[in-house]
Amino acid sequence: GAGVSQSPRYKVAKRGQDVALRCDPISGHVSLFWYQQALGQGPEFLTYFQNEAQLDKSGLPSDRFFAERPEGSVSTLKIQRTQQEDSAVYLCASSLVLGFASGGESTDTQYFGPGTRLTVL
Amino acid sequence: AQTVTQSQPEMSVQEAETVTLSCTYDTSESDYYLFWYKQPPSRQMILVIRQEAYKQQNATENRFSVNFQKAAKSFSLKISDSQLGDAAMYFCAQYGNKLVFGAGTILRVKS
Numbered sequence: 472g473a474g475v476s477q478s479p480r481y482k483v484a485k486r487g488q489d490v491a492l493r494c495d496p497i498s499g500h501v502s503l504f505w506y507q508q509a510l511g512q513g514p515e516f517l518t519y520f521q522n523e524a525q526l527d528k529s530g531l532p533s534d535r536f537f538a539e540r541p542e543g544s545v546s547t548l549k550i551q552r553t554q555q556e557d558s559a560v561y562l563c564a565s566s567l568v569l570g571f572a573s574g575g576e577s578t579d580t581q582y583f584g585p586g587t588r589l590t591v592l
Numbered sequence: 593a594q595t596v597t598q599s600q601p602e603m604s605v606q607e608a609e610t611v612t613l614s615c616t617y618d619t620s621e622s623d624y625y626l627f628w629y630k631q632p633p634s635r636q637m638i639l640v641i642r643q644e645a646y647k648q649q650n651a652t653e654n655r656f657s658v659n660f661q662k663a664a665k666s667f668s669l670k671i672s673d674s675q676l677g678d679a680a681m682y683f684c685a686q687y688g689n690k691l692v693f694g695a696g697t698i699l700r701v702k703s
Contacts, residue, residue: 504691513596513683513693514637527690560635564691580627581691583637 473497475584477563483590484553492548492587496565503546504581505538506562514562520546553591560586594619596686598694605674606702612659613669613682613697621688626660628669631696632680640682643667676701 476495484490496503502521506514507530516530522543531538535554540546550557564581595618605611617626628640643651643660650658655675659668667686671678679701684694 506691511696513685513695516690516692519690530690562637564637580639580642582639583629585634585636588635 475563475565475582477561477584477587479587480585481588481590483592485592486554487552489549489551490553490589492550492561492589494546494548494563494565494584496544496546496563497567497582498544500565500567500582501543502566502568502579502581503540504564504566505546505548506564507532508560508562508586510559517548517561550589553589555591558589558591560588562586594621594686594688594690594692596684596692596694598684598697600697601695602698602700604700604702605671605678607676608673610670610672611674611699613671613684613699615667615669615684615694617665617667617684617686617692619665619686619688623688625687626658626667627685627687627691628656628658628667629683629685629693630678630680631683637683641669671699674701676703 478493504519505517508514518538519527520540535551537549563584566579566581568579597616624645626643630638630640641651641653641656655672657670681696683696
């Protein structure tokens, strides 16, 4: 079956422009996650959705970053007034069940998309 | 706070030999999961192996196995019979209430 897809794969923006990055999760996956990966680093958590509800946005670096998942499937990460420090690979991941391990609830593996490489000039 | 440390920025292994990648972590969660992900140059993050912290038995997946030492908060990955296709960046990750990654280890496989 189809995996997680992301578009565009590459995006070049001039400083100050707004960008929108799209994620199509695996069909039927309830949980969706966004990560930011700087060059040579591990991914860092940005935000998490369960269906259409954004349950955790603690990793968003500033109020210029906004994510939505209005119908509980496709998600968009929007960055307003891009800055050079926003240059990174943005990864999307989805999983089948609720993503919390504590409290006896089960968690499932997160499956990642290929990422969008954003370069801000 | 959750932290994951991979102390080996780069490792090399001869084809067909065995290599071990190190990972230590810190968490206040009592229930959590540990993962090793592989990221080839194409950038797609691929799950290699996962371990539930409440299980004492070490996870294995074909040529990949882990040495999970819960008291020491250590989670190393052993790759046996290394193949050229194993060359990639390997990330250790811990999931308590969010997935936290280490900085990664580049694995080079020599033919």
